[in-house]
Amino acid sequence: MKEHKPKIICFLCKWCTSAGADLAGTSRLRYPPAILPIRVMCSSRIDPAFIIKAFLNGADGVFIGGCHPGDCHYQEGNYHTRRRFAILKKVFDALGLESKRLKLSWISASEGVKFARVSNEYTEKIKSFGENPTKSNVFL
Amino acid sequence: MKRIGVFICHCGINIKGTVDVEKITEEIADYPGVAYIENYIFMCSEPGQKLIRDVIIEHKLDGVVVAACSPTLHETTFQDALEEMNINRHQLEVANIREQCSWVHTDIEESTRKANLIIKTAIEKLKLNESLTPIFAPLTKRTLVIGGGIAGIQAALDIADGGYEVLLVERNPSIGGHMIQLSETFPTLDCSQCIMTPKMVAINKHKNIKLYANSEIESIEGFFGNFKVRIKRKPLYVDPDKCTLCDDCTAVCPVVVPSEYDEGLTWRKAIYIPFPQSIPATFTIDTENCLGFNPIACTKCQDACEPDAINYDMKPETFEEEIGAVIVATGFDLNPVENMAEYGYGKYPDVLNGLQFERILSATGPTGGEMFRPSDGKVPKEVVFIQCSGSRDPERHLPYCSRICCMYTLKHAKLYKHKVHDGQPYIFYIDIRSGGKRYEEFVQQAVSEDGIVYIRGKVSRVYREGEKMIVHGMDTLTGKKIEIEADMVVLAMGIIPSADTDKLVNILRLNTDENGFLVEAHPKLRPVESIQSGFYLAGTAQGPKDIPDAVSQASGAAAKVLALMSNDEISHSPIVAIVNEDLCSGCGICVDTCPYGARELDIIEKIATVNDVLCEGCGACISVCPASAAQQKNLTDEQIFNMIRIYTNA
Numbered sequence: 001m002k003e004h005k006p007k008i009i010c011f012l013c014k015w016c017t018s019a020g021a022d023l024a025g026t027s028r029l030r031y032p033p034a035i036l037p038i039r040v041m042c043s044s045r046i047d048p049a050f051i052i053k054a055f056l057n058g059a060d061g062v063f064i065g066g067c068h069p070g071d072c073h074y075q076e077g078n079y080h081t082r083r084r085f086a087i088l089k090k091v092f093d094a095l096g097l098e099s100k101r102l103k104l105s106w107i108s109a110s111e112g113v114k115f116a117r118v119s120n121e122y123t124e125k126i127k128s129f130g131e132n133p134t135k136s137n138v139f140l
Numbered sequence: 141m142k143r144i145g146v147f148i149c150h151c152g153i154n155i156k157g158t159v160d161v162e163k164i165t166e167e168i169a170d171y172p173g174v175a176y177i178e179n180y181i182f183m184c185s186e187p188g189q190k191l192i193r194d195v196i197i198e199h200k201l202d203g204v205v206v207a208a209c210s211p212t213l214h215e216t217t218f219q220d221a222l223e224e225m226n227i228n229r230h231q232l233e234v235a236n237i238r239e240q241c242s243w244v245h246t247d248i249e250e251s252t253r254k255a256n257l258i259i260k261t262a263i264e265k266l267k268l269n270e271s272l273t274p275i276f277a278p279l280t281k282r283t284l285v286i287g288g289g290i291a292g293i294q295a296a297l298d299i300a301d302g303g304y305e306v307l308l309v310e311r312n313p314s315i316g317g318h319m320i321q322l323s324e325t326f327p328t329l330d331c332s333q334c335i336m337t338p339k340m341v342a343i344n345k346h347k348n349i350k351l352y353a354n355s356e357i358e359s360i361e362g363f364f365g366n367f368k369v370r371i372k373r374k375p376l377y378v379d380p381d382k383c384t385l386c387d388d389c390t391a392v393c394p395v396v397v398p399s400e401y402d403e404g405l406t407w408r409k410a411i412y413i414p415f416p417q418s419i420p421a422t423f424t425i426d427t428e429n430c431l432g433f434n435p436i437a438c439t440k441c442q443d444a445c446e447p448d449a450i451n452y453d454m455k456p457e458t459f460e461e462e463i464g465a466v467i468v469a470t471g472f473d474l475n476p477v478e479n480m481a482e483y484g485y486g487k488y489p490d491v492l493n494g495l496q497f498e499r500i501l502s503a504t505g506p507t508g509g510e511m512f513r514p515s516d517g518k519v520p521k522e523v524v525f526i527q528c529s530g531s532r533d534p535e536r537h538l539p540y541c542s543r544i545c546c547m548y549t550l551k552h553a554k555l556y557k558h559k560v561h562d563g564q565p566y567i568f569y570i571d572i573r574s575g576g577k578r579y580e581e582f583v584q585q586a587v588s589e590d591g592i593v594y595i596r597g598k599v600s601r602v603y604r605e606g607e608k609m610i611v612h613g614m615d616t617l618t619g620k621k622i623e624i625e626a627d628m629v630v631l632a633m634g635i636i637p638s639a640d641t642d643k644l645v646n647i648l649r650l651n652t653d654e655n656g657f658l659v660e661a662h663p664k665l666r667p668v669e670s671i672q673s674g675f676y677l678a679g680t681a682q683g684p685k686d687i688p689d690a691v692s693q694a695s696g697a698a699a700k701v702l703a704l705m706s707n708d709e710i711s712h713s714p715i716v717a718i719v720n721e722d723l724c725s726g727c728g729i730c731v732d733t734c735p736y737g738a739r740e741l742d743i744i745e746k747i748a749t750v751n752d753v754l755c756e757g758c759g760a761c762i763s764v765c766p767a768s769a770a771q772q773k774n775l776t777d778e779q780i781f782n783m784i785r786i787y788t789n790a
Contacts, residue, residue, distance in 0.1 A: 007787060007788060007790070009784060009787055009788070015671065018240075019212070021239065021240050022210045022212065022236075022239040022240065023239075024239075024244060025210075025238065025239030025240055025241075025243035025244050026239060026243070028243055028244075029244060030244055030245070030246065031244055031245075032245075033241075033245045033247070033250040033251055033253070033254040036254065036257060036258075036787045037236070037240050037258070038261065038780065038783050038784070038787075039211075039236075040759065040775065040780070041715070041757055041758050041759050041772070041775065042758040042759055042760060044758060044759060044760035044763060045758065045759030045760065045762060045763055045772065045775070046763060047762070047763040047777060047780075048763075049777070050777075050780055050781070050784060053781060053784055054784045054787075054788060057784060057785065057788035057789070058788050059784075059787070059788050070646070071651055073671070073672070073758075074735060074756060074758035074760065075649055075735040076735050077735075077758050077760050080733065080760055080763075080764070084763075108651070109659075109671070110653065110659070116244070
């Protein structure tokens with residue numbers, strides 16, 4: 001069987017996690033090419049609709065990276081994200097989508113190592129779940 | 141449709157090594173909207189930029205995607221190139237195919253495929269980018285400097301000399317910081333007070349400097365260029381204008397407490413002047429210890445004060461000031477003593493920390509500069525100095541090097557030897573770090589001329605036996621155990637961010653590293669700025685450093701502020717929120733979400749509005765809008781959906 005190559009859409013906040021991803025690159029750390037970045041100004045910009053859309057389009061996982069609680073460049077954006085993420089997981093479960101494929105992580109600009117580690121672990125986890133089943137039975 | 145040019149950078153082999161740029165060039169050439177595509181060895185070079193400029197004319201481009209390194213590095217370079225050709229800088233997108241692709245992947249096929257997708261997301265985003273102009277806002281040409289140690293003083297003087305107003309806020313009753321406590325400074329051995337006090341006086345006299353001593357920052361609001369800060373000034377309980385510094389009050393005050401200035405080696409009264417050269421020069425009452433407060437049990441100082449300068453009823457005052465920029469220079473504290481129990485600090489009076497030894501060496505100190513030990517006033521004949529007391533010990537203490545201890549310990553040993561000619565200083569060390577200018581020469585001279593014995597190794601225990609302090613250690617060069625019967629032990633304690641730095645950082649919304657020091661915007665190229673616009677860093681608040689480095693950083697931060705203040709306006713990113721009035725129902729959720737007060741409800745029209753100047757462009761209000769009436773300029777929902785589509789359809 002052909003190996004499943006997952007697609008993971010990653011929403012990275014400009015100030016912390018995207019800068020952390022840049023540092024992972026500068027430090028020449030390794031993680032799988034399944035990680036597909038979209039840079040936003042703040043994790044609070046991420047509309048749940050983006051995540052649902054990504055899933056319905058067949059993304060195997062969605063990753064959200066923001067500044068650590070208390071360190072948000074925009075004061076409190078990541079708190080909005082945290083609350084929204086908790087609700088979104090429930091909505092996912094209610095709709096029959098797999099909430100285990102969602103990930104939220106706080107990664108600062110100095111945590112290149114953490115970005116690479118989370119990327120590696122998360123990709124492995126998504127691989128173990130196999131292909132996103134939602135894509136084949138779109139119902140919305 | 142826009143005519144988009146795509147330029148793929150090889151970055152030498154940094155990108156080309158793992159991304160097949162030729163293949164991508166072929167693949168994307170026919171992508172809708174792409175009018176021109178090229179790859180080149182270094183897009184950021186002048187020939188690379190010229191290529192962009194030439195192609196813009198030749199192929200009548202109105203948008204450019206550069207696939208290269210992270211946008212944090214060269215986005216402005218390429219935006220400037222577009223602007224030179226009269227194309228709006230927001231018609232540029234950078235596809236980050238180096239840091240987030242070629243450098244982290246090894247499989248050429250896979251990384252080429254990913255780079256292809258990243259470039260396409262950039263193209264899709266660019267297709268819907270609007271041309272925007274910066275938003276200009278007025279600039280308040282006043283600077284707040286927090287911390288009145290040498291770094292804060294230097295920064296304040298540099299900015300004030302440049303002709304701009306400075307507010308200097310110091311938490312303690314006097315400015316001066318730790319430097320004013322020092323005896324002589326390495327490696328030149330010039331008297332610390334002699335070089336410090338003229339600067340302190342200059343602060344007091346400067347027409348452009350307003351000093352808030354005994355004051356703290358309560359809150360800060362606003363945005364880069366236009367902050368409103370609330371400063372709380374604690375009462376001195378002595379009117380500085382009336383106080384004649386006659387000292388009659390201290391003579392009658394019945395309360396004695398350890399002196400902060402002398403690091404607890406002497407006593408002061410509850411009414412006191414921190415030190416003779418204090419700026420502002422006035423007495424103050426320490427309400428924690430004074431008996432004149434709640435309930436009033438004593439009014440001796442008030443009775444003795446002829447000019448009637450003492451007033452127990454003074455209240456804290458809060459001042460609201462407008463400022464444009466902030467320099468944080470909050471300094472350091474020594475690692476708390478209770479963290480070094482194994483060396484007997486706090487238990488034995490003859491185990492001192494570095495600052496206490498500075499006070500003993502100082503002509504203004506408790507012994508008038510004579511070398512006596514605290515317990516019995518005898519002249520110590522053998523003194524053990526322990527470097528890295530609590531530093532470079534990731535398991536139990538501070539993981540980092542405090543940078544100044546090697547040099548100050550050596551200076552201590554040298555000055556001790558100058559005072560006690562027949563005395564013997566020993567220094568336990570891990571390494572001798574003498575990287576500053578003339579530092580190594582200072583070390584060599586001290587070792588050859590002053591007979592200082594260096595023992596490589598750590599001390600395991602210090603305890604008292606009779607009149608002697610027994611120091612147990614290991615000489616790791618010979619592998620032998622060492623026991624020294626010393627008269628005095630001096631610990632080179634590591635340094636940590638000053639007390640309550642964490643609270644201030646929360647008020648200012650700045651970032652700290654894992655050790656609590658403030659984080660600079662870039663460790664090499666932007667070492668005096670915070671990533672938060674309008675905030676600059678100086679001195680040991682940013683990390684351990686010696687006086688020359690603290691002063692250099694302070695002047696660097698001041699230069700950054702002066703460059704800012706030379707503008708009449710500040711420009712503000714136009715990537716802000718916008719409201720589609722036809723869709724807005726005026727529910728007001730966005731108003732509650734905005735942390736900057738940039739969203740308001742127009743009550744008459746029943747729609748939400750955006751104050752462009754206050755909007756910082758986070759986008760929090762966009763994603764909460766139930767009607768999708770709010771959008772972020774150049775990062776609209778549609779743009780993000782299109783980017784998602786590129787990745788998922790591949």
